[in-house]
Amino acid sequence: MFTADNYIVANSVEEAYELNKARNSTVVGGMLWLKMSNKKFKNIIDLSKLELDKIEETEEEIQIGAMVSLRELETNEILKANFGEAFKESVRHIVGVQFRNCATIGGSVYGRFGFSDILTLLMSLDCYVKVYPTGIIPIEEYAKQKQENEILEKIIIKKHNYNISYLTQRLTKTDFPILACSVAKIDDKYRVSIGARPMRAVLVENELSSNPTEEEIVKLQNHIEETVKFGSNMRASGEYRKLLAKILTKRAIENIGG
Ligand SMILES: Cc1cc2nc3c(=O)[nH]c(=O)nc-3n(C[C@H](O)[C@H](O)[C@H](O)COP(=O)(O)OP(=O)(O)OC[C@H]3O[C@@H](n4cnc5c(N)ncnc54)[C@H](O)[C@@H]3O)c2cc1C
Structure with a gap:
């Protein structure tokens, strides 16, 4: 299990980014992957006050906040109406319901894990990520990048048939x-x-x-x-x-x- 000296709840994405630039700092999602490590962090930065736990639909796109849980991806009606069973299918094997209630899409996409179900599904869609401070980029571009101290804010999927x-x-x-x-x-x-x-x-x-x-x-x-x-x-x-x-x-x- 990792340890940390300070637990900081960020008040804005900008603040989270500035804090995350410091050595031995890290942003946390559900902490389910992080907890497997023995790292000693100075600061861990919590994004839960930034309203990134919502799935929103506009005429052109669906926006999924980075703090949305895998369980929400599995059960959300907006995702079901637009993408059928695809989201449910991509997460239903991941450990169990209690785990999926905690693990976030942000942690999954930022991690760019070589085993990732979520990344595989999102790459097949007309999908973008909103990253601070870079801006909005296609997910296939993000998937190739090195992990830096950027903050992943949202996943954006353009609407189509x-x-x-x-x-x-x-x-x-x-x-x-x-x-x-x-x-x-x-x-x-x-x-x-x-x-x-x-x-x-x-x-x-x-x-x-x-x-x-x-x-x-x-x-x-x-x-x-x-x-x-x-x-x-x-x-x-x-x-x-x-x-x-x-x-x-x-x-x-x-x-x-x-
Ligand atoms: C036992 C186990 C089995 C798993 N099996 C599968 C599987 O079969 N398929 C699959 O696809 N996945 C699997 N996963 C991965 C899991 O689904 C999550 O992707 C993982 O737990 C990360 O999500 P989290 O919210 O816990 O992230 P955390 O552990 O909190 O964070 C993971 C990384 O992302 C960073 N991070 C988190 N949020 C942000 C953000 N908004 N911006 C920038 N950086 C951020 C953290 O700093 C950290 O480096 C498994 C994980 C575990 C532990």
Whole structure:
């Protein structure tokens, strides 16, 4: 378990950023990942007074505050109405309900974990992050960046006509995924994201037509084989993950009804 000298509740995002710049300081979300470390922090900075625990809908977009819990992603009606079961599907295997009540989307996205379900799903959507002080950037750009002392404020998803299939393979129900695949048909274009490789999720370029033929799907599978890197760890080999990625991508496209 980590320890900290000071627990500071930030009054603004600017203040949180300034505090976070100091050596041995860190922002906290649900602290579920942080608690696994033995680090000694000077300051931990709590964002819970910044009203970042809301999911809001406008005509053009859905905004998800960084302090929204994974459980809220699972049960929220706005997300269900816009993205069907995709959010629920992406978090339902993560440990258990009590855990998901505490873990935040901010901690999950900032972490850019190589096993992340959330990042894999978000990458397949028309999605942006609002980061202080940088501003708004596409999630695929953020996913590639190093972790700095920025403050993640919101996840912004542009509204479209979405049809999403989110699939994972796990050794047991609540373990980390050994591969995650999210395919979103956005209006009539596809976005394909592969995560838990076990490296950060990546977007796979594709030339799928609105109703992909078998040939187009095979071409995409070959493209995955040639361009996406897969690694080995105690859960699975890179070769197995590559096979899974090709199979889950095909299955997800078929689920969408392409
Ligand atoms: C046992 C276990 C199993 C898990 N299994 C899965 C799984 O199967 N799939 C999956 O996708 N995830 C899994 N996770 C990860 C989990 O879902 C959360 O992503 C993780 O707990 C981080 O969320 P948190 O709110 O607890 O963040 P914290 O632990 O509080 O923070 C994590 C990191 O993010 C930083 N941070 C938090 N919020 C912000 C912010 N707003 N701005 C800037 N930096 C911020 C912190 O400084 C820290 O570096 C697992 C975690 C654990 C501990």
